[in-house]
Amino acid sequence: xxxxxxxxxxxxxxxxxxxxxxxxxxxxxxxxxxxxxxxxxxxxxxxxxxxxxxxxxxxxxxxxxxxxxxxxxxxxxxxxxxxxxxxxxxxxxxxxxxxxxxxxxxxxxxxxxxxxxxxxxxxxxxxxxxxxxxxxxxxxxxxxxxxxxxxxxxxxxxxxxxxxxxxxxxxxxxxxxxxxxxxxxxxxxxxxxxxxxxxxxxxxxxxxxxxxxxxxx
Amino acid sequence: xxxxxxxxxxxxxxxxxxxxxxxxxxxxxxxxxxxxxxxxxxxxxxxxxxxxxxxxxxxxxxxxxxxxxxxxxxxxxxxxxxxxxxxxxxxxxxxxxxxxxxxxxxxxxxxxxxxxxxxxxxxxxxxxxxxxxxxxxxxxxxxxxxxxxxxxxxxxxxxxxxxxxxxxxxxxxxxxxxxxxxxxxxxxxxxxxxxxxxxxxxxxxxxxxxxxxxxxx
Amino acid sequence: xxxxxxxxxxxxxxxxxxxxxxxxxxxxxxxxxxxxxxxxxxxxxxxxxxxxxxxxxxxxxxxxxxxxxxxxxxxxxxxxxxxxxxxxxxxxxxxxxxxxxxxxxxxxxxxxxxxxxxxxxxxxxxxxxxxxxxxxxxxxxxxxxxxxxxxxxxxxxxxxxxxxxxxxxxxxxxxxxxxxxxxxxxxxxxxxxxxxxxxxxxxxxxxxxxxxxxxxx
Amino acid sequence: xxxxxxxxxxxxxxxxxxxxxxxxxxxxxxxxxxxxxxxxxxxxxxxxxxxxxxxxxxxxxxxxxxxxxxxxxxxxxxxxxxxxxxxxxxxxxxxxxxxxxxxxxxxxxxxxxxxxxxxxxxxxxxxxxxxxxxxxxxxxxxxxxxxxxxxxxxxxxxxxxxxxxxxxxxxxxxxxxxxxxxxxxxxxxxxxxxxxxxxxxxxxxxxxxxxxxxxxx
DNA sequence: CATGAATGAGTATTCATTCAT
DNA sequence: GATGAATGAATACTCATTCAT
Numbered sequence: 001x002x003x004x005x006x007x008x009x010x011x012x013x014x015x016x017x018x019x020x021x022x023x024x025x026x027x028x029x030x031x032x033x034x035x036x037x038x039x040x041x042x043x044x045x046x047x048x049x050x051x052x053x054x055x056x057x058x059x060x061x062x063x064x065x066x067x068x069x070x071x072x073x074x075x076x077x078x079x080x081x082x083x084x085x086x087x088x089x090x091x092x093x094x095x096x097x098x099x100x101x102x103x104x105x106x107x108x109x110x111x112x113x114x115x116x117x118x119x120x121x122x123x124x125x126x127x128x129x130x131x132x133x134x135x136x137x138x139x140x141x142x143x144x145x146x147x148x149x150x151x152x153x154x155x156x157x158x159x160x161x162x163x164x165x166x167x168x169x170x171x172x173x174x175x176x177x178x179x180x181x182x183x184x185x186x187x188x189x190x191x192x193x194x195x196x197x198x199x200x201x202x203x204x205x206x207x208x209x210x211x212x213x214x215x216x217x
Numbered sequence: 218x219x220x221x222x223x224x225x226x227x228x229x230x231x232x233x234x235x236x237x238x239x240x241x242x243x244x245x246x247x248x249x250x251x252x253x254x255x256x257x258x259x260x261x262x263x264x265x266x267x268x269x270x271x272x273x274x275x276x277x278x279x280x281x282x283x284x285x286x287x288x289x290x291x292x293x294x295x296x297x298x299x300x301x302x303x304x305x306x307x308x309x310x311x312x313x314x315x316x317x318x319x320x321x322x323x324x325x326x327x328x329x330x331x332x333x334x335x336x337x338x339x340x341x342x343x344x345x346x347x348x349x350x351x352x353x354x355x356x357x358x359x360x361x362x363x364x365x366x367x368x369x370x371x372x373x374x375x376x377x378x379x380x381x382x383x384x385x386x387x388x389x390x391x392x393x394x395x396x397x398x399x400x401x402x403x404x405x406x407x408x409x410x411x412x413x414x415x416x417x418x419x420x421x422x423x424x425x426x427x428x429x430x431x432x433x434x
Numbered sequence: 435x436x437x438x439x440x441x442x443x444x445x446x447x448x449x450x451x452x453x454x455x456x457x458x459x460x461x462x463x464x465x466x467x468x469x470x471x472x473x474x475x476x477x478x479x480x481x482x483x484x485x486x487x488x489x490x491x492x493x494x495x496x497x498x499x500x501x502x503x504x505x506x507x508x509x510x511x512x513x514x515x516x517x518x519x520x521x522x523x524x525x526x527x528x529x530x531x532x533x534x535x536x537x538x539x540x541x542x543x544x545x546x547x548x549x550x551x552x553x554x555x556x557x558x559x560x561x562x563x564x565x566x567x568x569x570x571x572x573x574x575x576x577x578x579x580x581x582x583x584x585x586x587x588x589x590x591x592x593x594x595x596x597x598x599x600x601x602x603x604x605x606x607x608x609x610x611x612x613x614x615x616x617x618x619x620x621x622x623x624x625x626x627x628x629x630x631x632x633x634x635x636x637x638x639x640x641x642x643x644x645x646x647x648x649x650x651x
Numbered sequence: 652x653x654x655x656x657x658x659x660x661x662x663x664x665x666x667x668x669x670x671x672x673x674x675x676x677x678x679x680x681x682x683x684x685x686x687x688x689x690x691x692x693x694x695x696x697x698x699x700x701x702x703x704x705x706x707x708x709x710x711x712x713x714x715x716x717x718x719x720x721x722x723x724x725x726x727x728x729x730x731x732x733x734x735x736x737x738x739x740x741x742x743x744x745x746x747x748x749x750x751x752x753x754x755x756x757x758x759x760x761x762x763x764x765x766x767x768x769x770x771x772x773x774x775x776x777x778x779x780x781x782x783x784x785x786x787x788x789x790x791x792x793x794x795x796x797x798x799x800x801x802x803x804x805x806x807x808x809x810x811x812x813x814x815x816x817x818x819x820x821x822x823x824x825x826x827x828x829x830x831x832x833x834x835x836x837x838x839x840x841x842x843x844x845x846x847x848x849x850x851x852x853x854x855x856x857x858x859x860x861x862x863x864x865x866x867x868x
Numbered sequence: 869c870a871t872g873a874a875t876g877a878g879t880a881t882t883c884a885t886t887c888a889t
Numbered sequence: 890g891a892t893g894a895a896t897g898a899a900t901a902c903t904c905a906t907t908c909a910t
Contacts, residue, residue, distance in 0.1 A: 013869085034251065037904065048871045050908085059905065129394045132387070156407040159388065163411050166387020167380035170349070174379050177346045190373040194380050198415035230894070255880065265896045267883085272894090276880070447890085468685065471883065482892045484887085493884065563828045566821070590841040593822065597845050600821020601814035604783070608813050611780045624807040628814050632849035664873070689901065699875045700902085706873090710901070875907080879900105886896080 017055045019045040024062045029108040067127040088145035093192055093209045103172055104184040114173050136165040152200045164195050234272045236262040241279045246328040250280055284344055305362035310409055310426045320389055321401040331390050353382040369417045381412050451489045453479040458496045463542040494557050501561040522579035527626055527643045537606055538618040548607050570599040586634045598629050668706045670696040675713045680762040684714055718778055739796035744843055744860045754823055755835040765824055787816040803851045815846050
């Protein structure tokens, strides 16, 4: 209290807002959207119900913002990891590995993005659609470049992007649901090889990229 | 009424039960599990709330039965379609095509199986899990046979099965979410080629199977 | 079925009616009025819901009849036990002992009459009122005679009848509620002595009646 | 409204809580537990259903609190009335008279404690049991002291306590059920005399205590 | 800005009772 | 007479949202 008074009121507000988002993140990921009450979020962020409603108009808005910022963070991380890689196929490989690594380390994040769906109903559909489209489009982008570079033969890259994302998505989802989940990254070599071959990347390149992954890991 | 008098009482009961199931199916698919009230189902099946509860013990039971029978129907259809095909790779191709065809014709069925599980809450995590595992395992089975037959090189077929299912799943899901969905089957050639190549099926075989699909379609 | 056809239809009906009453008795005593569904009674008497409603107009009617006939049986038993006893005080002593003996042997009967109340609400109030009044009046009758005979000094026998019945009632109720109930009859000597003294029966008579009880027990 | 503005918010909350309790008390006493809907309580306390649930977690909790506080109030009143009386027999006499006086003036309170427990269902068996045991034990305590003081001959005071309580209980219950109830206190002299004599209090003491009661009344 | 009391629409489930067959 | 399918009123409890203080 005393310290807080010293800060700019604006900053105090932003901090509170952040605390609410944090609490919401945790609770949504643990109990799901429907089973999370505003009261839980208020308690978790050491605010009151009214406090929450000062910063966010509805429960749905909190969820939406959370989904988007989480996706943003994921996106940023991938972008950074891929930044210096000129080869689109290698970039895709790195992107996939980064995603798996991130989820492996932040199971909660994965739960929010992949499974929290349950209970959120319509609200979630929109947001998940946006999320899936966004990542699938990104993959499509890599593949388009790869086609343009002549690295892989031409193909319907939109469908391929969706298929790649779907494959990745399912691997993560199964891992999340597993009672005794192993290491998510164990699936990486197989998955990467599958994806690369699927778009016609030659075996030598596949081997090279897998080796690169080994080194990094 | 007049017609009903003619039928056996037992049959009338079964028919009512079916009507309830139908109405539930429709409403679940349109509004999702959580947003469907028993009253809606009662109204949709021209029964009363009590009538619904005479035939089903809980709302959850209705949903579960619907999930199971729908999955069963899908499964049976695929099994029949694949019955006479000894080549596992060709069988997989036919299975995928059958699924796409079925969903293309029964968008509602797809919604229930792929999207509406979302919104049903934690209780159904395992039901969805079972469903996904069931179909992924089926694919794994085809691939195992293909490996055993020496048609494709050895690989982690469990991961591959999940990846294939995920890819298929995502294609259908995107189509379901699309505002102006095109023809779901348009994705078939690309998807099939991707999946086949991903496990190392040679280009000649890929071409043959695609041609076979063209003929059938 | 085959046997039943042989009997008079009237008798078959009466038997069914009896079976329903039996089942109701058991279930009411075990689960209470409110927690007993007509379906339970139907199942317990191997009839259908409709069958129950053929013999009784409402659930309440079953309960009422059960209360009354049970009370009647109790009453009859007491009447028989007391029949040859000209001394009203001795008669009262025998009556009390008979009631305790009966309940000690038929805990279920006691539950119905004393406790099943819970859940029956208003319905029970009336019936319990009738029951209590009936037995209290009976005691009042004994006491009136005793006063007339000059065995005990004059007193407000109505109040005394109620008090005696209340005392007896409470002893039984406590016994019914006890987790590890002892022998209900163990309370008899104390209770009888209390009651007798309360209306001014002399110690010699008290001792005689207690001794008589010992013999009979 | 205008008055309320003046008060502390905390107090307003407590007041509302009290209003709910009052309304519940009245309705429970009039219609019984089972036949009282939360909506009735809400209406009676000029609140909303949600308002009731803000102050109490369940309907049962309201009833329990009501039972307990009512019993406590009764207990406290008796304790106060008896405080300066060193003679245990006189104390018991005063206690009985106080209970009768209190109930005579608060018929509703009597209904709640003595009759309305009926209708509350199995859940409350133990609450009623506790209540009865509590008061019976109190009487047993007086009698134990009286025996220790040599005022009355030794006897099974536990049974006697139950019998006394049962007698008192029945008198009140009959009065409550009566269509045209007379004065409850009219029963006092007879009841007291019965109870005292039942444990062997000598006639002179009985006369003295009755006279004391006359004076006080 | 924060609080938390209050609101009230929303929901699954139960069950006595009816009645067509 | 018997059956069991159907009815619909009744009810406790939840929770997003509002708003006076």
